[in-house]
Amino acid sequence: xxxxxxxxxxxxxxxxxxxxxxxxxxxxxxxxxxxxxxxxxxxxxxxxxxxxxxxxxxxxxxxxxxxxxxxxxxxxxxxxxxxxxxxxxxxxxxxxxxxxxxxxxxxxxxxxxxxxxxxxxxxxxxxxxxxxxxxxxxxxxxxxxxxxxxxxxxxxxxxxxxxxxxxxxxxxxxxxxxxxxxxxxxxxxxxxxxxxxxxxxxxxxxxxxxxxxxxxxxxxxxxxxxxxxxxxxxxxxxxxxxxxxxxxxxxxxxxxxxxxxxxxxxxxxxxxxxxxxxxxxxxxxxxxxxxxxxxxxxxxxxxxxxxxxxxxxxxxxxxxxxxxxxxxxxxxxxxxxxxxxxxxxxxxxxxxxxxxxxxxxxxxxxxxxxxxxx
Amino acid sequence: xxxxxxxxxxxxxxxxxxxxxxxxxxxxxxxxxxxxxxxxxxxxxxxxxxxxxxxxxxxxxxxxxxxxxxxxxxxxxxxxxxxxxxxxxxxxxxxxxxxxxxxxxxxxxxxxxxxxxxxxxxxxxxxxxxxxxxxxxxxxxxxxxxxxxxxxxxxxxxxxxxxxxxxxxxxxxxxxxxxxxxxxxxxxxxxxxxxxxxxxxxxxxxxxxxxxxxxxxxxxxxxxxxxxxxxxxxxxxxxxxxxxxxxxxxxxxxxxxxxxxxxxxxxxxxxxxxxxxxxxxxxxxxxxxxxxxxxxxxxxxxxxxxxxxxxxxxxxxxxxxxxxxxxxxxxxxxxxxxxxxxxxxxxxxxxxxxxxxxxxxxxxx
Amino acid sequence: xxxxxxxxxxxxxxxxxxxxxxxxxxxxxxxxxxxxxxxxxxxxxxxxxxxxxxxxxxxxxxxxxxxxxxxxxxxxxxxxxxxxxxxxxxxxxxxxxxxxxxxxxxxxxxxxxxxxxxxxxxxxxxxxxxxxxxxxxxxxxxxxxxxxxxxxxxxxxxxxxxxxxxxxxx
Numbered sequence: 001x002x003x004x005x006x007x008x009x010x011x012x013x014x015x016x017x018x019x020x021x022x023x024x025x026x027x028x029x030x031x032x033x034x035x036x037x038x039x040x041x042x043x044x045x046x047x048x049x050x051x052x053x054x055x056x057x058x059x060x061x062x063x064x065x066x067x068x069x070x071x072x073x074x075x076x077x078x079x080x081x082x083x084x085x086x087x088x089x090x091x092x093x094x095x096x097x098x099x100x101x102x103x104x105x106x107x108x109x110x111x112x113x114x115x116x117x118x119x120x121x122x123x124x125x126x127x128x129x130x131x132x133x134x135x136x137x138x139x140x141x142x143x144x145x146x147x148x149x150x151x152x153x154x155x156x157x158x159x160x161x162x163x164x165x166x167x168x169x170x171x172x173x174x175x176x177x178x179x180x181x182x183x184x185x186x187x188x189x190x191x192x193x194x195x196x197x198x199x200x201x202x203x204x205x206x207x208x209x210x211x212x213x214x215x216x217x218x219x220x221x222x223x224x225x226x227x228x229x230x231x232x233x234x235x236x237x238x239x240x241x242x243x244x245x246x247x248x249x250x251x252x253x254x255x256x257x258x259x260x261x262x263x264x265x266x267x268x269x270x271x272x273x274x275x276x277x278x279x280x281x282x283x284x285x286x287x288x289x290x291x292x293x294x295x296x297x298x299x300x301x302x303x304x305x306x307x308x309x310x311x312x313x314x315x316x317x318x319x320x321x322x323x324x325x326x327x328x329x330x331x332x333x334x335x336x337x338x339x340x341x342x343x344x345x346x347x348x349x350x351x352x353x354x355x356x357x358x359x360x361x362x363x364x365x366x367x368x369x370x371x372x373x374x
Numbered sequence: 375x376x377x378x379x380x381x382x383x384x385x386x387x388x389x390x391x392x393x394x395x396x397x398x399x400x401x402x403x404x405x406x407x408x409x410x411x412x413x414x415x416x417x418x419x420x421x422x423x424x425x426x427x428x429x430x431x432x433x434x435x436x437x438x439x440x441x442x443x444x445x446x447x448x449x450x451x452x453x454x455x456x457x458x459x460x461x462x463x464x465x466x467x468x469x470x471x472x473x474x475x476x477x478x479x480x481x482x483x484x485x486x487x488x489x490x491x492x493x494x495x496x497x498x499x500x501x502x503x504x505x506x507x508x509x510x511x512x513x514x515x516x517x518x519x520x521x522x523x524x525x526x527x528x529x530x531x532x533x534x535x536x537x538x539x540x541x542x543x544x545x546x547x548x549x550x551x552x553x554x555x556x557x558x559x560x561x562x563x564x565x566x567x568x569x570x571x572x573x574x575x576x577x578x579x580x581x582x583x584x585x586x587x588x589x590x591x592x593x594x595x596x597x598x599x600x601x602x603x604x605x606x607x608x609x610x611x612x613x614x615x616x617x618x619x620x621x622x623x624x625x626x627x628x629x630x631x632x633x634x635x636x637x638x639x640x641x642x643x644x645x646x647x648x649x650x651x652x653x654x655x656x657x658x659x660x661x662x663x664x665x666x667x668x669x670x671x672x673x674x675x676x677x678x679x680x681x682x683x684x685x686x687x688x689x690x691x692x693x694x695x696x697x698x699x700x701x702x703x704x705x706x707x708x709x710x711x712x713x714x715x716x717x718x719x720x721x722x723x724x725x726x727x728x729x730x731x732x733x734x735x736x737x738x739x
Numbered sequence: 740x741x742x743x744x745x746x747x748x749x750x751x752x753x754x755x756x757x758x759x760x761x762x763x764x765x766x767x768x769x770x771x772x773x774x775x776x777x778x779x780x781x782x783x784x785x786x787x788x789x790x791x792x793x794x795x796x797x798x799x800x801x802x803x804x805x806x807x808x809x810x811x812x813x814x815x816x817x818x819x820x821x822x823x824x825x826x827x828x829x830x831x832x833x834x835x836x837x838x839x840x841x842x843x844x845x846x847x848x849x850x851x852x853x854x855x856x857x858x859x860x861x862x863x864x865x866x867x868x869x870x871x872x873x874x875x876x877x878x879x880x881x882x883x884x885x886x887x888x889x890x891x892x893x894x895x896x897x898x899x900x901x902x903x904x905x906x907x908x909x
Contacts, residue, residue, distance in 0.1 A: 003590035005583035009673035010733040015580070019677040019737060023709070025695075025702035027683045031576040032511050040503035040571040049493035050565050060568060075585060076577035077521045077564060085579035087586040112491040112558070119483055120423035128416060142405055148451045152540065155550055160536040162553075163529040163589075170525060170560055177528055177550075177557035180535070184550040185486075187543065188426070191451060195415040195429050203408040204450035206457050210379060212449055213461045216536075217377040294378060301383035303393040307405035310396065325399045333397060360384045421802040422776070477865075480778075484872065488775030610871060617874075618852045620843040630848065630874045637871035644865060707853050719864045 006085070034081045052105035052171055062105065062171060067280065069094040069166045078168045092164040097280035099165055099172045099221050101272035107265055108171055111178035114265075116258055118189040127196060127251040136248055139314035141199035143243065146308050148190035149205055150236075153212045154266065155183040157228050161221050175269060182262040189255060207304040214298050222277050222284060223291045229270025231295045234346055237263045238339040246315045246331075271350050278351040289358055292347075296361040333372065340365045408455040410434075426479045426544050436479060436544050441653065443468040449540045465539040471653035472594050475645030479544045481638050485551035488638075490631050492562035500624045503571030508692055509621070512684035515575030516616070517567040519680045521560055522577060523609060526585040527639075528556035530601045534594050548642065555635040562628055576680055584674030595650050595657065596664050602643025604669065607719055608676045610636045611712035619688045640719065647723035662725060669732055672716075676709065677737075710738070749889040751832065752785045752794040752825075754810045756889055761798075761805040763883040770879070771803045777876040778802070779869040782812045782820035785828050793822070800873070805880065818866030821847070823857035829891060830856075832884055836897035840882040847878055 009015050018028075037058045043050045056063050060079035072078070073094070074086035093099055101107070132140060158176040165173060194201050215232060218224035240263055244256035277284055302308070312335065314320060317328025344362060347355045356362045383389055396402065413431045417424045430437055434453035446452075447468075448460040467473060503510065531549035538546055567574050588605060591597035613636060617629030651658055675681065682705060687693075690701025713734055720728050729735060749755045764771060771777065777800045786793040797815040799807040809815060827850065834845040843849060850856040851870075861867040870877065890896050 002592045003586050005587040005671065005674060007580065007583060007674070008670050009580065009584070009677065010670040010737070015673070015677070016737060018679065019673065019682070022677075022679060022682045022686065023702055023706050025686060025690075025698035027686060027698065028679060029683060031515050031680055031683065034576050036573045036575075038571060038573045039568055041565070041568040043498055046499060049491075050496075050498040050569060051493050052561070055565065055568050057568075060574065074577065075522050075525050075582050077518060077525070077574055080518050080521075080574040081576040083576060083579050086577060086582050089586070109493055112561070113494060115486075115489050115491075115554075117423070117486045117489075119425050119486065122424070124417050124424045125420055128414075138406060138409065141409075145451060145454050149449055149454065152543075152546065153449065155546070156536045159532040159553070162532040167525055170564075173525070173528065174557040174560060176532070177553040180532070180550040181554040184547040188547060191543075192415065192424050192426075192429055195413055195431065195434055196424065198412065198414040199409065200413050201410040201434065201451055201454040203405040203455045204448070204457055204460060206459055209448045209450065209461050209463075213463055214377055214379070216463060297379050297383055301379055301381075301386075301389065303383070303389050306392075306396065306402050309393075310401045310403065310405065313396070313401065320401075322399070325401065329397055329399055364384060419802065421804075484776050484778070486775075488872075610868075614848055614852065614871070617843070617846065618849045622843075626843045626846060626848075627875070630846075630878065633848075633871050634874055637868050637874075641865060641868050641872065644868075711853060715864065715867075718867075722864045 003087070006087075031081075036081055037079070048109075051109050053109075056105070062100075065096060065168060067096050069096070069168045072166065072168050075167050078170065089167060091166040093161075093169075093221055094166040095281075096169070097277055099169050099273070100276050100280075101172075101269050102276055103272055104171050104175055104269065107269050107272075108175045108178060111175065111182070111262075111265055114261060115178075115181070116185070118185050118192060121258065122189065122193075122255055123251045124196065127193070127249060130249050130251075132197060132199075132248055135314055135320040136318070137197055137199045138202065139311035140248055140252075141194050141197050142202040142307055142311040143315065144190045144194035144197070145202040146205050146208065146305075146311075148187050148194060148201075150208055150212060151183050151186040151190065153183075153215050154228055154233060155180040157215055157218075157224055160216075161224060165221070179266055179269075182266070186259050186262065189259065193252070193255060203307050205305050205307050207302055208308070211298040211302065214294065218291070220287075222273070222281075223287065225270055225273050226288060226291060227295045229266050230274060230346060230350070231292065231299070231343065233263055233266045233270065234343050235299070235339050237267050238335070238342050242312070242316075242335045242339075246312070248315070267346070271346055274347075274350040274352070285352075288352070289355070292355065292359070296359055300361055300364060337365065337369065410453050410455050422483075425483050427483075430479075439470050439474075439541050441470050443470070443539045443541050446539065446541050452541050452543060463540075465537055467534065467538040467594055470542065471650050473538060473542060473545050473598075473646070475642055475649045477645040478548045478642060481642050481645075482544060482548040482551055485548070485555065485635075485638055488634055489554075490558070492558055492565060492628075495631065496562065496565075496628050497624045498565070498569060500622050501569050503569060506621075507571075509688055510570045511572045511575075512687035513625070514567040514570040514572035515680055516612075516684040516688070517563040517570075518575035519578050519581055519675075519678065519684075520609075520612065521563040521567070521574075522581055523585065523605075523675065524556045524559035524563060526589050527601060527605075527609070528553050528560060530589055530597055533589070534597065538594075552639055552642075555639070558635065559632055562632060566625075566628060575684075578675075578678045578680035580674040580678045581680060584671035587668065587671055591664075595646075595661065598643055598646050599661060599664065600668055600671070602639045603647060603719055603723060604665065604672065604716065605675065606636060606640040606643050607716045608672055608712050610640055611708065611715070612676070612681070615685060615688075615708055644719050644723045647725065651724040658724065658726070662731070665720070665725065665728065666731065669734055672734060673737065676712070749887060751889045751891055752783075752796070752828070754796060754808055756884075756887065757783070757796050757798060757808045759887045759889070760880060760883045761808055763886055764805050764880055767883070768803060771876060774876045774879065776802060777873050779818045779873055780816065781870070781877075782815065782817040782822075784812070784820055784822035786822065786824050788825050800876070818863075818869040819859050819861040821851060821857055821859055821870075823850070827856040831881075833897045835882055835885050837899070837901050839885045839900060841878065847881060848874060
């Protein structure tokens with residue numbers, strides 16, 4: 001269904017007449033005299049340039065933005081004078097604490113200045129010169145296949161929400177745009193690396209696909225962000241750090257350091273968003289726990305993804321021999337426990353310390369630790 | 375939340391046994407034999423790095439994407455070995471020629487390579503607010519309108535990317551590049567207005583009504599035609615005008631760098647239409663009709679007082695009557711040139727010569 | 740000892756002039772890399788003010804470099820051609836030489852805006868749009884002429900560097 005403008009501009013004689021008058025220099029200039037805050041924002045730090053934080057003044061800024069956006073339902077830039085007749089954007093989210101995050105403006109500026117290029121910023125020539133032995137090559141190609149498969153869920157899900165947010169939350173929309181690009185870059189780098197190993201792509205990960213379907217399905221932006229930024233990307237961040245550690249070449253280590261930077265930003269947003277929600281919208285707490293119950297169910301179900309777990313074991317143990325596998329299991333175990341520990345640590349820091357007690361995932365992990373210690 | 379896992383995995387004995395077994399060193403290695411086609415992508419030009427074009431190999435390449443994508447509804451990477459029981463993620467855009475263009479891969483690589491950051495790439499310190507209140511006010515108003523346009527232009531690709539099949543990876547990646555380009559324009563225009571000493575201007579009712587009509591196009595081909603080819607050409611002309619009428623390096627750079635981004639979207643818009651019509655030639659009728667009823671939005675945006683009057687003023691430099699005559703002459707030439715370029719692009723995209731059919735040229739009389 | 744004659748100065752317009760820009764661009768690889776991929780072939784046509792055959796050159800850019808300078812446009816596939824009278828080109832290059840870079844009045848975008856000083860010719864709007872896709876790279880390429888020592892056909896040289904940028908005049 002298409003929206004049709006309230007006016008057909010070429011058929012509206014008054015509009016056309018006014019257009020022709022302007023084209024003859026007969027100007028109305030009513031826009032010049034509308035009362036508004038006149039500001040001259042300047043960079044507080046010249047090296048950082050003019051940032052969104054420098055624009056945080058008066059009604060233009062985000063600090064003074066009210067919790068409920070009652071006045072603006074259009075595309076009018078925040079703080080602009082709003083005449084009659086602006087269309088309704090049909091925003092589904094007009095409550096600040098549903099989307100906001102501490103330091104959102106900082107994350108955006110960081111994202112814009114830290115964009116990198118998968119095509120040119122990786123030493124492809126150096127990587128070409130390395131032939132990975134079959135066991136390492138296949139395990140690595142399988143890990144890369146999994147990563148390229150899942151990355152763009154974090155493009156699709158935030159992008160789905162962008163148009164549903166009130167235009168006053170443009171800092172959030174802009175951040176979403178940077179995340180969309182970051183994830184396209186991640187899908188790209190992992191795909192290119194897999195295709196440059198000489199092994200090509202390996203097997204798709206069915207169990208993780210079900211998790212992706214879950215991530216696409218959320219009732220609110222807060223729940224979508226929680227599952228995506230905090231739970232999924234939080235765990236992926238630990239995974240990237242681990243992957244850097246077990247990378248077969250220096251070029252691959254650089255690759256994981258670069259993707260890690262982006263991921264940390266997304267997780268940072270997720271954490272600051274959860275903090276903001278819990279600070280300003282405390283009645284959401286139970287809904288958040290309920291969503292995490294199912295998110296963690298999918299995490300635990302990820303055990304079926306042997307095409308993720310086993311490559312880690314081979315890569316960290318550096319081979320398929322018995323002694324390699326034993327070492328790989330030891331390291332991978334430590335990684336998985338660390339991954340889960342960090343996830344619960346993040347939730348606690350964001351104001352959800354009780355999550356451990358409520359979580360079945362935590363209980364399973366504690367049981368595993370006890371088994372290992374025994 | 376409506377989608378739940380098929381079982382409660384915490385009570386899945388089979389899963390616990392499997393993981394315990396693996397972590398005891400008994401790897402299944404089911405995936406080890408399931409290997410796709412063996413390739414080794416290499417940079418054709420080391421200066422350029424490893425491009426998607428270099429990866430256009432066999433079943434992995436974008437040349438292998440079929441016209442109708444019937445049995446791939448998951449995010450499984452193109453060319454990877456599929457397994458049974460992959461979920462349907464709900465994609466509703468599954469026809470290649472609805473979205474593809476022959477230049478989209480190159481444009482994606484170009485977009486990444488030609489990125490810029492408004493905070494640091496525009497020399498904001500060179501601007502002197504208050505030096506020229508008439509031009510400052512005009513520029514602030516112009517930038518307010520361009521911020522509105524960019525907000526909508528950012529939402530168009532975001533609206534569709536969720537629904538487009540993941541097989542069309544390179545196209546989806548280009549849509550991400552468009553999103554970040556437009557985020558940049560939202561940022562740059564807002565910063566320019568708030569650095570002017572004037573604050574933001576007035577939102578434009580006619581422009582927003584027009585933008586909402588474009589944004590709500592029923593199909594992706596219509597959305598791209600409207601936003602990238604029809605409006606995109608005029609927005610390109612707007613940034614060209616900002617660069618031309620600039621008095622500072624900061625404004626020239628802002629206009630020029632934004633122009634580069636928009637020109638890529640226009641190039642995609644033309645390329646997309648060409649590809650679409652080459653594969654679905656019957657659609658030319660419906661798209662012609664779409665343009666018949668939608669071209670008026672150009673007048674709502676480029677003909678809005680919130681755009682046109684500032685343009686006249688910037689070109690005039692003052693409110694003096696003789697200078698306003700100079701400014702309005704600039705605006706007339708600007709509109710005529712932008713309109714002519716639109717007709718050229720539409721024709722080259724396969725939409726025929728619209729000069730006789732369009733209502734826009736009548737505005738001149 | 741016979742005196743070694745001093746090398747002839749580069750003339751504008753000439754193939755050597757554009758080759759000098761090409762060489763200067765190579766020396767600024769880092770800067771042009773930051774601007775991004777630059778993939779176009781365009782023509783430059785300089786018509787003598789008093790009539791006669793125009794001087795024509797084709798410049799091919801790939802990745803981050805000017806990879807080829809050709810004299811003449813016959814048989815060369817170009818994305819677009821920028822053409823204009825010698826006087827307009829001279830004014831632009833004089834400004835670049837005096838200021839170190841074009842000011843807004845003499846930028847290529849301004850000069851070609853309505854085709855009054857310099858015009859853009861093209862067969863395909865796609866080619867035309869490359870002027871805009873690579874606008875800043877093209878401008879900075881032309882700005883490299885500030886470092887080139889050259890003379891005009893009448894033997895005169897462009898002005899020496901001055902500090903104050905000229906304001907734009909629409």
